[in-house]
Every structure is written in structure tokens, then in C-alpha cells.
Amino acid sequence: MTQKIYPRSPYQRLGGYVHLPRFIDKARLHRCGLLHGYNYKTSGFDQHLLSFLGIDGDEFERMASELSSDEAMLAWIRTKAKIHTPAEIEAWNAAMINREPETPERISLFKRLLAKAGGAGRSFQVRTYFDLIELEEGRFMVGSRSRATGVEAIRER
Secondary structure (H helix, E strand, O other): OOOOOOOOOOOOOOOEEEEEHHHHHHHHHHHHOOOOOOOOOHHHHHHHHHHHHHOOOOHHHHHHOOOOHHHHHHHHHHHHHHOOHHHHHHHHHHHOOOOOOOOOOHHHHHHHHHHHHHOOOOOOOOOOOOHHHHHHOOOOOOOOOOOOOOOOOOOOO
């Protein structure tokens, strides 16, 4: 049985951007065939980040495979991405961190995913999608917005 490898926490930042280290991990896991069951590149926070940066998902994936460090990825991103002020980045981060289900359909799905992750009865604590990800991956800490970290780096293959 293969142990599931989790990408880093969506709360972790690189270059000021939340979710970026996680997305780098997901791209590398995908290329290794180890991204089991994750939404990737065309939806969710990945798509929000790609849109905000103005970067093509396939190109991002290719570069994540070619460049071996987060610092090299960040340098590449800075040459390709839309330019944003620190205030714009922080506003985007806050919108992602605080994103909650907003329609009855999304609330219902969120509750089902919460129950599946073992969080039935914890809806008062797990309100955001980032919180749900942290719970699903075993990093959720009640009462804290600074979460424990996930995989620090994908092992070289």
C-alpha cells in the first residue's frame, strides 16, 4: 500500500503568495504520478492562483518539474507573472484564506466533505476551504490561523 504524500499547507507562502508552495508540490506530485485524488490546475485554488498570476498551468507544471527549488520557481514566476503590489497580494491572500462556501449547494458539499474528513460536529471550527484542507490532511489546529506545516519538500525522484 502506497502512503499518500500531502502537498504543503495552503497557508504557507512563497514570495508573499499563499497556496504557491502547495501548488508547486502538486505540480511535482502530478509529474511523478503521485497526486492521487486532488483537484489540480483547472479548478479551485490552483486555478485562482494561475489566474491571479496570469501564468499558463501547463507551463507552470513544466517549470516545476525542471526547476529544483522553490527559489528558482519564484524567480521564474517573477519573470512571467502579472505585477501586483504587496497590497494587492495581501488582498488576494485574504480572499483565499477566508473563502467559505457561499451557495446552498456549496454549503451542502462542504458539510459532506467535512463529515468525510472526520469533522462532523466541527463546522463551527472548520469554516473555510483552507481549514477543510488542513483537517483532511491532518494539520488542523483549533483556534489558530497559523497551521502546522505539511510536506516540506517532495522527495527527488
